[in-house]
Amino acid sequence: MSAEATLWLTFIAIGLASTLPRASFIVLGGRVRLPPVLQRALRYAPAAALAAIVVPDILLVGGDVAPLNPKIAAAIAAIAAAALSRNPWLPFIAGMAVLAGYRLLPG
Amino acid sequence: MSVSPFRQGARAGFLVFLPVSVGLLPWALVTGMAMIGVGFTPLQAMGMNLIVFAGTAQLGTLPLIVAGAPMWLIVLTALALNLRFVIFSAAIAPGFRGIGAPLRWFSGHLLTDGVFACTLEKMLKVEDARWRLGYFLAPSLWCWLLWQTFTLIGVLAAGSIPKDWSLEFMATVALLVLLVPMARQRPMLVAAIASGATAVLLRGMPLRLGLIVAIGVGIIAGFGAERVQGKEEAA
Numbered sequence: 001m002s003a004e005a006t007l008w009l010t011f012i013a014i015g016l017a018s019t020l021p022r023a024s025f026i027v028l029g030g031r032v033r034l035p036p037v038l039q040r041a042l043r044y045a046p047a048a049a050l051a052a053i054v055v056p057d058i059l060l061v062g063g064d065v066a067p068l069n070p071k072i073a074a075a076i077a078a079i080a081a082a083a084l085s086r087n088p089w090l091p092f093i094a095g096m097a098v099l100a101g102y103r104l105l106p107g
Numbered sequence: 108m109s110v111s112p113f114r115q116g117a118r119a120g121f122l123v124f125l126p127v128s129v130g131l132l133p134w135a136l137v138t139g140m141a142m143i144g145v146g147f148t149p150l151q152a153m154g155m156n157l158i159v160f161a162g163t164a165q166l167g168t169l170p171l172i173v174a175g176a177p178m179w180l181i182v183l184t185a186l187a188l189n190l191r192f193v194i195f196s197a198a199i200a201p202g203f204r205g206i207g208a209p210l211r212w213f214s215g216h217l218l219t220d221g222v223f224a225c226t227l228e229k230m231l232k233v234e235d236a237r238w239r240l241g242y243f244l245a246p247s248l249w250c251w252l253l254w255q256t257f258t259l260i261g262v263l264a265a266g267s268i269p270k271d272w273s274l275e276f277m278a279t280v281a282l283l284v285l286l287v288p289m290a291r292q293r294p295m296l297v298a299a300i301a302s303g304a305t306a307v308l309l310r311g312m313p314l315r316l317g318l319i320v321a322i323g324v325g326i327i328a329g330f331g332a333e334r335v336q337g338k339e340e341a342a
Contacts, residue, residue, distance in 0.1 A: 006178075007151060011158045013178055014168055017185035018161035018192075023215025025196040026203050034197055041330045042190050046163075047289045048302035048325025049187035050282050052318050053167050055303030056310055057279045065307065071276065078280045082287040088130040092137060095280040099273060 139261020298329025
């Protein structure tokens with residue numbers, strides 16, 4: 001199978017993995033209920049998945065932990081902006097500005 | 108002259124969601140730019156956007172697609188990112204009583220965080236099924252239109268931004284922004300830290316398997332922290 005076809009199949013698979021959870025209970029109606037314990041455990045899945053993607057993105061450079069890389073400062077700026085302001089644009093501006101600032105620094 | 112209940116509901120739903128929908132714009136722009144940033148053609152980027160219609164799942168799976176991770180791992184990650192919608196779907200499901208299966212599927216596909224939060228209360232309260240359908244569909248379709256339009260703008264704009272601006276980092280910022288309000292709850296923060304640390308430690312695992320292990324560790328850690336917190340509060 002060509003790389004192009006694989007990519008489109010991947011899109012369809014991600015699409016199914018997105019629509020099925022949303023449609024699940026809306027389509028099933030009152031016929032099925034999620035056990036409360038499972039429901040509470042599942043609440044942690046999004047935060048866990050986000051962190052599992054984002055933390056390596058920020059800490060690693062070329063596969064190694066780089067504790068002083070510019071992405072860390074950029075991430076801190078973005079987190080501060082998101083925590084302190086309700087402006088939806090600010091975290092992006094802050095994060096990208098810090099990253100750009102490092103690039104402009106001499107050396 | 109009377110306005111149909113569907114249109115009355117549609118107007119009410121649109122108005123309640125309109126101010127919230129502005130928050131969608133940076134997300135859509137960033138998603139468009141990030142998809143181009145990882146090397147998709149504009150056609151591939153908009154194809155993904157139309158097929159998937161889920162910002163978090165799109166941004167979260169981009170690095171896996173680029174790394175050539177196996178399909179099942181990409182799907183599991185997308186599922187984990189979308190699991191919150193199982194809970195949303197269960198909560199709003201009673202609001203679709205009296206509405207046929209095709210429209211339920213359509214509504215399910217369109218379900219988003221913002222529309223869910225804005226419409227839940229009245230979806231559960233109002234009797235008239237036609238009113239409820241309008242109340243849900245109008246903001247959902249508006250959200251869909253805004254999302255597709257501004258992602259397209261992001262896709263087109265990304266081409267004229269220099270490569271060394273690291274556009275892919277916008278995806279990281281977008282996911283961080285989602286994580287911040289979650290991390291205000293202690294067990295959620297524990298889940299995030301445990302999962303993030305595990306993902307870094309297991310980065311050497313083949314096929315990015317460490318990601319799935321990390322998500323599992325995070326869920327267990329969060330659930331454990333909730334139990335501990337519950338006991339402390341009970342004591």
